[in-house]
Amino acid sequence: MATEGSADPADDPDMLVVRSKSARRRLDRAKALPTWGESEQQTRQRRTRLVKQLALESGFSRVGIARAEALPDHRATLQTWIDAGHHGQMAWMAKDVARRCDPGQVVAGAQAVVALALDYDTAQPHTGDLDGSGQDRLWVSRYAWGDDYHQVAAKRLRRLEGAVTRALQPELGERFRGPGGPERPFSAVRDFRWYVDHGPVLERVWAQRAGLGWQGRHSLLVDPRRGSYFFLAAVVTSIALDADEPMVDHCGSCRACVDACPTGAILPERLVDARRCIAHATIEVEGPVTAEIRALAGDHLFGCDVCQEACPYNRFSQPCGDPAFEPRPGLLAPTRAAVRAWAEPGGDAHLAGSPLRRRGVAALAELASNPGPASAT
Numbered sequence: 380m381a382t383e384g385s386a387d388p389a390d391d392p393d394m395l396v397v398r399s400k401s402a403r404r405r406l407d408r409a410k411a412l413p414t415w416g417e418s419e420q421q422t423r424q425r426r427t428r429l430v431k432q433l434a435l436e437s438g439f440s441r442v443g444i445a446r447a448e449a450l451p452d453h454r455a456t457l458q459t460w461i462d463a464g465h466h467g468q469m470a471w472m473a474k475d476v477a478r479r480c481d482p483g484q485v486v487a488g489a490q491a492v493v494a495l496a497l498d499y500d501t502a503q504p505h506t507g508d509l510d511g512s513g514q515d516r517l518w519v520s521r522y523a524w525g526d527d528y529h530q531v532a533a534k535r536l537r538r539l540e541g542a543v544t545r546a547l548q549p550e551l552g553e554r555f556r557g558p559g560g561p562e563r564p565f566s567a568v569r570d571f572r573w574y575v576d577h578g579p580v581l582e583r584v585w586a587q588r589a590g591l592g593w594q595g596r597h598s599l600l601v602d603p604r605r606g607s608y609f610f611l612a613a614v615v616t617s618i619a620l621d622a623d624e625p626m627v628d629h630c631g632s633c634r635a636c637v638d639a640c641p642t643g644a645i646l647p648e649r650l651v652d653a654r655r656c657i658a659h660a661t662i663e664v665e666g667p668v669t670a671e672i673r674a675l676a677g678d679h680l681f682g683c684d685v686c687q688e689a690c691p692y693n694r695f696s697q698p699c700g701d702p703a704f705e706p707r708p709g710l711l712a713p714t715r716a717a718v719r720a721w722a723e724p725g726g727d728a729h730l731a732g733s734p735l736r737r738r739g740v741a742a743l744a745e746l747a748s749n750p751g752p753a754s755a756t
């Protein structure tokens with residue numbers, strides 16, 4: 380079963396106990412201790428419990444595990460998507476297709492993929508609820524109101540990597556053997572490689588296989604009890620772990636996200652044509668803002684939540700209570716004038732460590748010069 384954590388790691392009494400490094404090391408080791416005469420299956424079960432527990436203690440909301448195996452069907456689908464140009468300006472998506480669909484090419488002797496979810500929803504209103512304010516406001520996607528999730532997740536992944544290494548290295552030591560390989564010391568860099576967006580890993584596919592949710596028609600992962608406002612990360616590991624049951628599809632006959640998408644970017648087969656997606660236009664496209672991008676973006680300054688807001692499962696979404704994702708001042712629904720001022724000297728201090736930095740304040744200010752609201756089709 381995929382495993383769930385408390386919303387705030389600071390609420391977890393274990394987290395308070397393990398503040399000192401030596402205490403943390405002792406605790407991790409105690410959790411990992413093999414029992415005498417343990418069978419191979421018991422060892423796998425114990426390590427699975429340990430990795431899941433450490434993932435939750437490291438600040439992730441949920442964790443599940445999938446068996447690492449090549450994904451030939453996905454490779455064909457991904458290649459067709461790229462050949463059709465659906466990846467838009469993300470040239471990096473066209474590289475490494477074979478690796479992206481085969482964890483064995485990412486970690487030699489990969490046994491398992493640990494899928495991690497990190498909730499980011501807050502109690503703030505949705506984009507649609509802000510509509511009609513008549514204040515010439517722009518929309519920043521809810522995932523981008525707080526700290527950059529790449530940095531937040533990377534910090535927690537490093538914490539997890541350290542905890543797993545401390546717990547398992549004494550046990551694995553020199554006796555660790557990747558399948559078919561020689562005995563060698565366990566090394567987190569080689570045997571426990573983590574990714575959040577930046578690597579050749581299909582994070583949603585692994586998360587679905589690990590039981591964290593299913594890919595909705597909008598292609599995002601949806602948890603039936605919480606909706607889709609969570610990030611994903613993945614660890615490819617050569618440690619043998621027990622796999623969870625994959626999540627089944629719960630879309631049924633619903634097509635709300637497809638009907639709501641303002642640009643018709645959602646394709647059949649749960650794929651998205653990035654060239655028509657507002658998120659691609661406002662986050663990924665580099666260089667000056669073209670008329671086409673302006674028209675696509677409409678009142679969206681950075682990212683787009685329309686398909687997620689239409690999803691009935693997001694009615695179950697709860698504020699995650701993680702201060703990292705609370706809106707920074709001025710990011711909830713900034714006026715066009717405020718955004719233009721970000722490009723003035725010293726005007727972007729509040730954007731340090733924010734995902735919006737990725738786009739650059741000049742491009743954001745240029746987009747804010749769009750007289751909008753524009754037709755987004």
Ligand code: B12
Pocket residue numbers: 452453454456457460469472520521522575576577578580581582583584594597598599600601607608609610611612648649650651653656658659662663681682683684686
């Ligand atoms: C490239 C990318 C984008 C692109 C393209 C989006 C897309 N749908 O592909 C753009 C810039 C548009 C984008 C936008 C957004 N993104 Co994005 N993005 C990614 C990234 C880096 C790769 C996704 C990818 O591999 N796309 C390629 C397509 C082809 O893959 P796919 O849709 O998963 O399809 C596979 C399967 O569905 C399957 N499949 C589909 N049909 C069929 C049929 C058959 C027969 C078979 C066998 C298989 C199959 O095969 C495909 C290939 O394997 C991931 C991180 C990662 N490394 O995974 C984040 C990620 C998906 N994005 C994320 C987010 C949050 C967003 C936005 C919500 C941000 C925003 N608010 O603006 C939007 C949502 C737009 C949308 N509806 O997708 C999160 C999603 C979290 C979640 N709960 O699902 C991720 C996981 C980042 C993260 N680490 O948290 N994104």
Ligand code: SF4
Pocket residue numbers: 597639640641642643644645651655656657658683684685686687
């Ligand atoms: S993010 Fe916006 S533009 Fe992209 S698929 Fe969803 S609704 Fe359509």
Ligand code: SF4
Pocket residue numbers: 594595596597601629630633634635636637689690691692
């Ligand atoms: S809106 Fe409907 S079709 Fe789209 S992901 Fe949610 S349940 Fe599935």
